[in-house]
Amino acid sequence: MEVNQNNIIESLQKILKNKRQTHLSFQHIDLGTLQTIRKKLDVYIEQREKEEEEKNMALSEAKKVIDAMMEKTGLSRNDVAALISQSAPKKTPKRLRSEPKATETSEVNTSSATQKHYVYGDNHLSWDG
Incomplete structure (x- = not known):
């Protein structure tokens, strides 16, 4: 969910950076919806400003x-x-x-048991690392 929110925020920032893109993106949205968005953002901005002020005051007191x-x-x-x-x-x-884990029998050759071969390319070339 957070990744989706980040994508939305990045898209919105990209739109708002350019005046023409902003106009094209919001021209068909009715005025009431835009005002609702503005009010909600204003409330959130006020809340964030208050939190930042409280954080700065706490840092100042700690200092x-x-x-x-x-x-x-x-x-x-x-x-x-x-x-x-x-x-x-x-x-x-x-x-x-x-x-x-160590094997109980010493007959097993550990180098051949753990050796891997990788296949790559169109000619199916192999590589053992």
């Missing part, structure tokens, strides 16, 4: 707290950055590779 702590402890910005990087959780791999 003030960090600056006050730096002044109190005598730490530099580099010291704080180093502390943050040390305490950040390290990513763990989603899936660890398992070791290949």
Whole structure:
């Protein structure tokens, strides 16, 4: 669903970048529908502006707290950055590779058992990697 939404947004941005394309795309849409779209976008824009303002205020407050702590402890910005990087959780791999299972019989030649041949081209040429 998200990919479809991204395609819609990209198409809309492409249309709105060009005045002629905008006119051609929206000329047959009635005025009431265009006004409804505008009202909904205005509400969404106001909401996003409010969220951005709140985010900026929170960042500003956090910066003030960090600056006050730096002044109190005598730490530099580099010291704080180093502390943050040390305490950040390290990513763990989603899936660890398992070791290949060992065969019980030693008679099996492992190189020939795992060797693969790939066929390519019109002449069906092979390649073993």
